[in-house]
Amino acid sequence: MFVSGTTSLAGPGPVPAAGSPSPAPRSGPTSLGDILRGKRLTAHFQPVVDLTQGRVYGHESLIRGPADTVFHMPERLFSEARRQGVHPQLELASAHTGLQAFHGQASDTAGYLFVNMSASALIHYWTIWGDEMGTRILDGLALEPGRIVIELTEHDPIAPHMAALSEAFASLRAQGLRVALDDYGVGHSSLQLWAMVQPDLVKIDRYFFDGISSDERKQQLVRAVLAVAQCYGTPTVAEGIENAEDLAVVRDLGVRYAQGWFLGRPQVEPVPDVPDEVKQMLARRAPQRIGAARNNSSTVAALRVDAPAVSHGRHTNDDVHRLFGEHKSLHAVAVVDDSNRPVGIINRRDFTDRYSQRYTRELFGRDPCSTFMNGEPVLVDAQASIDQLSHVLISQDQRYLVDGFIVTRDGGYDGLGTGEALVRSVTEMRIEAARYANPLTSLPGNIPISQHIGALLESGVEFVTGYCDLNNFKPFNDVYGYWRGDDMILLCADIVREHCDPQRDFVGHVGGDDFVVLMRSPDWHRRLENIITQFDLRARDLYDDAGRASGGIEAEDRHGVMRFFPFVTLGIGALRVEPASYDRIRPEDIASAAAQVKHKVKHGNSALVVERYNGNA
Structure with missing residues (x-):
């Protein structure tokens, strides 16, 4: 149940029930009640950065207890408040502390102020104050309500009280305040809450961004959340950004706002601007993703x-x-x-x-x-x-x-x-793309592939051209029919796409069973190996029971002679290209050199052959 009482902060605090754990020991003469009565909380402000404009969008108010007590760090402070049943009072006191400090120190350049409150605290005060809640939270300060964002934390089960929470948020909005969901993707946050509350912002939990630059699964999860955000028209904030590599991926994924230690650590005074290294990183644009000339x-x-x-x-x-x-x-x-x-x-x-x-x-x-x-x-x-x-x-x-x-x-x-x-x-652009797309896989065809190679060459970045080709595909197609052959080609297309980063890599379909991947992912070698492994494993499912038991099929070869063909497998010839090493390279030069590497795969014993482009195609 949500806390709905009105525990006084003026007295000694609630008495634990029989059998309940004893209160945490004090450090010196200070207890949680002393801290609240003495207003000994301090606000620190961590910037939230607008990645599109490269400037500070706002600050989150983060509360600290007295430095000389065990309640200095927020985890211990708020945990003890919940244990004693006074967390609504602590959260309100924390909000007032952050608002007062922000009002006293911040200029208009500090942007919005994010104030954390749990669902139980909000409903607690909604029950007591009703439509006066927004005014009581602002505590008489001359801050514009539109600059305040009430950030719903994920500590409490919300589903049973969704209606009351929606009413509380509607009241806050009516008074000009904004609302946000915090730590989305963990805890008690849900799509139902998003749909009912219709927040002004959604902060995606730090778990999804820790190491996202090298974690394809996290990138896919974030894309799924962003798809929901696009449907609702809700801006998103990436939490916990701690290095330039993760920030670059977040920016390229289309996340509008971000916060984390790389962007700015919590400090007593709001900061007016983002660090220079962040500005420089945001100014470096990623090479164009689509297969079109850069003009x-x-x-x-x-x-x-x-x-x-x-x-x-x-x-x-x-x-x-x-x-x-x-x-x-x-x-x-x-x-x-x-x-x-x-x-x-x-x-x-x-x-x-x-x-x-x-x-x-x-x-x-x-x-x-x-x-x-x-x-x-x-x-x-x-x-x-x-x-x-x-x-x-x-x-x-x-x-x-x-x-x-x-x-x-x-x-x-x-x-x-x-x-x-x-x-x-x-x-x-979509019509033009469809014009040159392969009708079976809908992947870009020869012309977009050449255009994308040209864009990569013009940008001067290093990339890898992978030429993919199926082994033993023709006899499979002859025995099982073209519809099963189409399934094999679609399987290859799906697996290649699954293991490529759409922010860095390009997938094209030359025709038939030939595919081209243009990769800028730093782990391209591992991705190509995974493509081959996954395809070779899943391709067997397209054979009938007899074919799987035999390890392949009997079919005529190109000379009309019956012989045994093992399972269809995938081979990839990979060409590493360093445009800066050569005066002029044409897209057709790269295509020709990649085809030669693929030929070595076709007639060799290795499923993956890697060579460096030498300019002699």
């Missing part, structure tokens, strides 16, 4: 429209009204901060409709231009490939259709794009 026609730069912006700190709603009057074709205007980084977008039609209402100009004309802006615009780097925006089209938040999107360059404002142009460009 402006395939990047967001092709959709960019020159458009003026307004400043959050200097312009008013009257200024926005005049701007729209001077630029009749302007569908929206971006709102930027003093560093020219976008913080919102104002839709022309919505703004005009509101401004035409009676007394609106008199009441809001001199207010900041952020009054009527959408504070969660779609932001896209000018060098991002257009295909990376496909997820925007299927997200639940469809405001981009009328608002358009903001184009950035190195985190700063660079222009606008329209929803119409985005839909048209993505549609055209």
Whole structure:
């Protein structure tokens, strides 16, 4: 059951029931009750970073007890509060401590403040205060409610109390506060909670990001969570980022926000900016993922429209009204901060409709231009490939259709794009991709493969070209029929895709039983070995019982002679390419050299042959 009593913090605290464990020993004269009565809590602030803009998005308030007690670290502090049944009171005191410190130290550049509260504490105070809960949490501070994010921790079973929790969140939102789910993917967090609460943010637990740069399974799990986030239109935060490699993968996966020791450790004062090494890492863009030449026609730069912006700190709603009057074709205007980084977008039609209402100009004309802006615009780097925006089209938040999107360059404002142009460009790209895709596997065919090799050569990065070919496939196809042969080809396609990183690797289908993989994954050799092992094992399932028992089938060879053919297996010729070592390499040079390595596999005793490209194809 959730705690619903009103344990006083003024007295000595609750008396343990008979048989219950004794309270934790004090260190010196201080007990948990002393800490609460004496307001001896301290807030530390850990930054949450916007990876798209490379700046601090907000801070999470993390509470410490007195340094000279056993309750200094939060694990012991909150564990003891739960044991004594006063965790709602401790959580409220912690929230007040964080809010007061943030209010006293932080400027507008500190962004949002994330305050942790459990479900039981929220329902406890919702039961007592009802719709006054938001005001009581803010404790009379002159902080904008919109800058406060109540972060639901995962300590309590939630399902039996989902309705009450939804009501509590609805009340907080009505008072301007935002809500987030913490540690999603572990504990008591669930899709049901996500669907009912409709949080403004979801923080994905640190477990999924610890070593994600070298863990394909974790990458797949995060992609699954991001698919849900796209459906609901919910921004996500990656927790526990502790090195540049993991941050790069998180950025490339499309996670918008992140926090962790690599981005900034908890400290007493909020930080105004991210570390330089983080900025440098975020500025290094990954090579283009799709098989298209790297030029402006395939990047967001092709959709960019020159458009003026307004400043959050200097312009008013009257200024926005005049701007729209001077630029009749302007569908929206971006709102930027003093560093020219976008913080919102104002839709022309919505703004005009509101401004035409009676007394609106008199009441809001001199207010900041952020009054009527959408504070969660779609932001896209000018060098991002257009295909990376496909997820925007299927997200639940469809405001981009009328608002358009903001184009950035190195985190700063660079222009606008329209929803119409985005839909048209993505549609055209998909049609073009389908035009050259293999009809059986839907994988890119010869032309996209060559284009992607060209993009990799132009980028100058090292990569591996793997030419995959099936052994003994023709007799299998002759004996079992083309439909079973198609199943074998589809199996190969599935296994290759399963073991390739879609953020770093490209899979193409040349035709028939030939596939090409272009790999930038650092563990490419292990991936190729796993592809071969998995295919050789699972291909046997496509034989009938007699074939599996015999280890193969009897069939005619190319000379019409009956002979025995063992199971279909996979061979891969791998060509390591270092573009910087040569003056000029053409895609066809790489394709020809890879085919020669595959030929050695076909006529040798090894399933995997690796050679280095020497420029003599």
